[in-house]
Amino acid sequence: MVNKLVDGVNGVASSSTSQDARVLSIQSHVTYGYVGGKAAVFPLQCMGFDVDVINTVNFSNHSGYGHLGGTKTSAEELERIIASMKHIGLLRPDRLLTGYTSSAEALQVVHKLAADLRQINPDLVYLLDPVLGDSGKLYVSPETVPVYRAMLPLATVITPNWFEVEVLTDIKMSDMFSLRAAIQKLHDEYHVPNVVISSIPLRQWLIDSLPESIRPPQSADEDAQYLLCISSSATGPSTVHARCVPLIPGYFSGVGDLFSALLLGHFIPPSTKTTPLSQPGDSAQTALSRATSAALAKTHALLALTDEYTRLLPEDERIPTDEERDKVDPVPKFRRMRGRELRLIQGQHIFRQTELRPDEQMQEWAGFW
Amino acid sequence: MVNKLVDGVNGVASSSTSQDARVLSIQSHVTYGYVGGKAAVFPLQCMGFDVDVINTVNFSNHSGYGHLGGTKTSAEELERIIASMKHIGLLRPDRLLTGYTSSAEALQVVHKLAADLRQINPDLVYLLDPVLGDSGKLYVSPETVPVYRAMLPLATVITPNWFEVEVLTDIKMSDMFSLRAAIQKLHDEYHVPNVVISSIPLRQWLIDSLPESIRPPQSADEDAQYLLCISSSATGPSTVHARCVPLIPGYFSGVGDLFSALLLGHFIPPSTKTTPLSQPGDSAQTALSRATSAALAKTHALLALTDEYTRLLPEDERIPTDEERDKVDPVPKFRRMRGRELRLIQGQHIFRQTELRPDEQMQEWAGFW
Numbered sequence: 001m002v003n004k005l006v007d008g009v010n011g012v013a014s015s016s017t018s019q020d021a022r023v024l025s026i027q028s029h030v031t032y033g034y035v036g037g038k039a040a041v042f043p044l045q046c047m048g049f050d051v052d053v054i055n056t057v058n059f060s061n062h063s064g065y066g067h068l069g070g071t072k073t074s075a076e077e078l079e080r081i082i083a084s085m086k087h088i089g090l091l092r093p094d095r096l097l098t099g100y101t102s103s104a105e106a107l108q109v110v111h112k113l114a115a116d117l118r119q120i121n122p123d124l125v126y127l128l129d130p131v132l133g134d135s136g137k138l139y140v141s142p143e144t145v146p147v148y149r150a151m152l153p154l155a156t157v158i159t160p161n162w163f164e165v166e167v168l169t170d171i172k173m174s175d176m177f178s179l180r181a182a183i184q185k186l187h188d189e190y191h192v193p194n195v196v197i198s199s200i201p202l203r204q205w206l207i208d209s210l211p212e213s214i215r216p217p218q219s220a221d222e223d224a225q226y227l228l229c230i231s232s233s234a235t236g237p238s239t240v241h242a243r244c245v246p247l248i249p250g251y252f253s254g255v256g257d258l259f260s261a262l263l264l265g266h267f268i269p270p271s272t273k274t275t276p277l278s279q280p281g282d283s284a285q286t287a288l289s290r291a292t293s294a295a296l297a298k299t300h301a302l303l304a305l306t307d308e309y310t311r312l313l314p315e316d317e318r319i320p321t322d323e324e325r326d327k328v329d330p331v332p333k334f335r336r337m338r339g340r341e342l343r344l345i346q347g348q349h350i351f352r353q354t355e356l357r358p359d360e361q362m363q364e365w366a367g368f369w
Numbered sequence: 370m371v372n373k374l375v376d377g378v379n380g381v382a383s384s385s386t387s388q389d390a391r392v393l394s395i396q397s398h399v400t401y402g403y404v405g406g407k408a409a410v411f412p413l414q415c416m417g418f419d420v421d422v423i424n425t426v427n428f429s430n431h432s433g434y435g436h437l438g439g440t441k442t443s444a445e446e447l448e449r450i451i452a453s454m455k456h457i458g459l460l461r462p463d464r465l466l467t468g469y470t471s472s473a474e475a476l477q478v479v480h481k482l483a484a485d486l487r488q489i490n491p492d493l494v495y496l497l498d499p500v501l502g503d504s505g506k507l508y509v510s511p512e513t514v515p516v517y518r519a520m521l522p523l524a525t526v527i528t529p530n531w532f533e534v535e536v537l538t539d540i541k542m543s544d545m546f547s548l549r550a551a552i553q554k555l556h557d558e559y560h561v562p563n564v565v566i567s568s569i570p571l572r573q574w575l576i577d578s579l580p581e582s583i584r585p586p587q588s589a590d591e592d593a594q595y596l597l598c599i600s601s602s603a604t605g606p607s608t609v610h611a612r613c614v615p616l617i618p619g620y621f622s623g624v625g626d627l628f629s630a631l632l633l634g635h636f637i638p639p640s641t642k643t644t645p646l647s648q649p650g651d652s653a654q655t656a657l658s659r660a661t662s663a664a665l666a667k668t669h670a671l672l673a674l675t676d677e678y679t680r681l682l683p684e685d686e687r688i689p690t691d692e693e694r695d696k697v698d699p700v701p702k703f704r705r706m707r708g709r710e711l712r713l714i715q716g717q718h719i720f721r722q723t724e725l726r727p728d729e730q731m732q733e734w735a736g737f738w
């Protein structure tokens with residue numbers, strides 16, 4: 001038994017050309033490897049979207065290598081590209097995807113554009129990934145935080161990580177009380193209808209609060225770790241869904257960018273005439289939880305494929321980082337990072353899949369509130 | 370009866386991951402539409418290639434709209450990206466694809482890189498598209514011409530148009546004598562092993578010189594026009610192949626960029642262990658003619674798909690250009706150009722096809738010399 005993901009809309013499976021859809025993607029570009037736009041654009045294209053691509057940086061590679069070369073796109077340069085598109089009448093996306101932007105000034109330009117597009121097209125589906133940092137560390141300038149806060153009301157969906165939720169809401173999440181408060185603040189104060197937080201480490205208080213149906217299996221393997229993904233949709237009655245996925249150990253870059261792109265690609269706004277096939281258990285799903293299920297399953301499948309490849313590499317290219325030794329000789333680190341680039345091209349069949357297994361579905365978290 | 374194009378190598382049809390292949394593509398980037406890298410990268414990715422992408426410009430759209438915004442990448446910026454890739458060990462393409470570069474200085478950087486890559490990897494397959502101009506007009510600075518001439522000996526395949534052959538060789542091609550002289554000059558003086566000239570208007574002297582098997586059919590429709598594609602391979606005895614394809618009227622941008630990318634993707638160097646399946650009639654083929662057949666058939670199929678879409682547009686978006694009226698009101702022109710963007714995403718199944726019909730094959734032009 002499988003669930004149709006998108007009922008042929010945008011799917012390559014349907015070769016319909018009447019269902020044209022266009023995404024404007026604004027994020028980083030790297031020559032080598034798959035982060036930012038390089039992780040997002042190809043999957044969306046495989047799904048049948050025309051993707052307009054604005055590069056917020058043009059770098060040789062992602063920052064995980066510890067060395068890079070290239071140029072950030074200035075606010076003025078972004079403005080020039082946007083002004084020309086506006087002049088010609090090329091600013092006509094059905095969906096908008098924004099990710100890493102290199103400065104608060106450049107982000108202001110993206111903000112202005114998002115506001116304009118939202119005004120022109122109230123049905124615009126805008127996925128805003130507020131790229132701020134991870135694991136307690138900001139990796140953008142602090143000036144971008146208030147800009148992101150001001151942008152939140154424009155978004156249809158946001159995909160912050162745990163740390164980014166804390167920064168945006170100014171709420172440290174340490175129990176169900178504060179988790180609820182943070183999500184509520186995003187919905188009520190920042191008027192974000194759809195919030196997805198992926199890759200949440202399963203702290204004990206979270207496990208204890210999860211309904212039985214969502215809790216990770218108590219496997220024989222004690223070391224098997226899981227990550228939690230939560231989606232909260234406040235369109236109509238606020239509904240929270242969640243799913244635990246097995247953690248694939250190791251450091252992979254671009255995973256969040258891929259996840260956000262897939263989520264945007266699979267999101268079918270409730271207003272759209274196209275309704276996904278109703279399947280057993282589907283009545284408990286929201287537009288957001290359906291898209292999150294698809295994005296989560298596909299991202300996990302691609303990571304598993306990447307991990308499988310990484311395991312075939314020589315030992316010195318897959319052992320964990322040794323920061324001490326990397327300082328003396330960075331070459332082994334360069335090789336390790338190269339071996340961990342997402343296998344986006346080799347896994348392209350994953351992006352074209354139009355069906356999901358029921359066990360890949362997000363489950364409603366009934367007692368969340 | 371069909372011919373296998375690439376015998377599963379690089380083809381997505383074979384999900385083999387042992388056959389990893391990497392292309393470095395250096396050409397223009399546009400946010401909206403499909404020229405340069407936007408026309409080349411996605412098809413190569415669909416074919417299973419990891420593509421490293423260096424953007425020689427970041428523009429809003431292609432120049433055919435008559436208005437654009439954005440930035441050219443300076444020689445220094447290109448150098449910084451390349452230096453970082455070199456430092457990290459990311460300069461490891463199996464194939465190199467170079468197209469439009471915005472200045473002679475930037476092209477010098479590409480020249481230096483191509484020379485380095487050729488030295489590191491003598492088996493590098495380098496497709497050089499010497500983008501100079503068309504229909505008698507240069508659209509790059511004249512200083513780039515000598516740089517391209519100096520680069521020619523590094524190339525595995527070049528894909529100049531008729532005008533570019535004339536500029537590079539300084540031979541005006543007006544009969545079989547001068548056509549032979551120009552091709553011979555590219556092979557002998559510039560040491561290019563493989564030359565492909567596509568989209569040649571069929572002048573009477575050319576038709577008269579073509580062998581019966583290559584000549585376009587004398588159809589009932591007098592107006593049906595054809596373009597000729599010639600490939601000349603000087604690996605071993607110099608062999609010339611040709612094929613006529615029906616002309617699809619109208620102005621489409623990015624067609625040459627798409628053709629070159631597909632040609633590079635389908636080129637299986639004679640040194641490679643992988644040999645394409647031998648089929649009836651295949652013994653008369655060279656590595657170059659096989660790749661040209663595939664690129665020509667796929668480019669033509671995508672153009673036909675685009676043309677089909679264009680015909681569905683409102684009349685004012687598909688009527689031919691009226692330069693007088695465009696000067697007064699450019700908006701109709703903008704709409705027309707938008708309607709003529711290649712349907713690259715909608716036609717992605719074409720790029721994944723691994724089989725060709727025999728009538729799509731280039732034919733040997735036995736009496737060419």
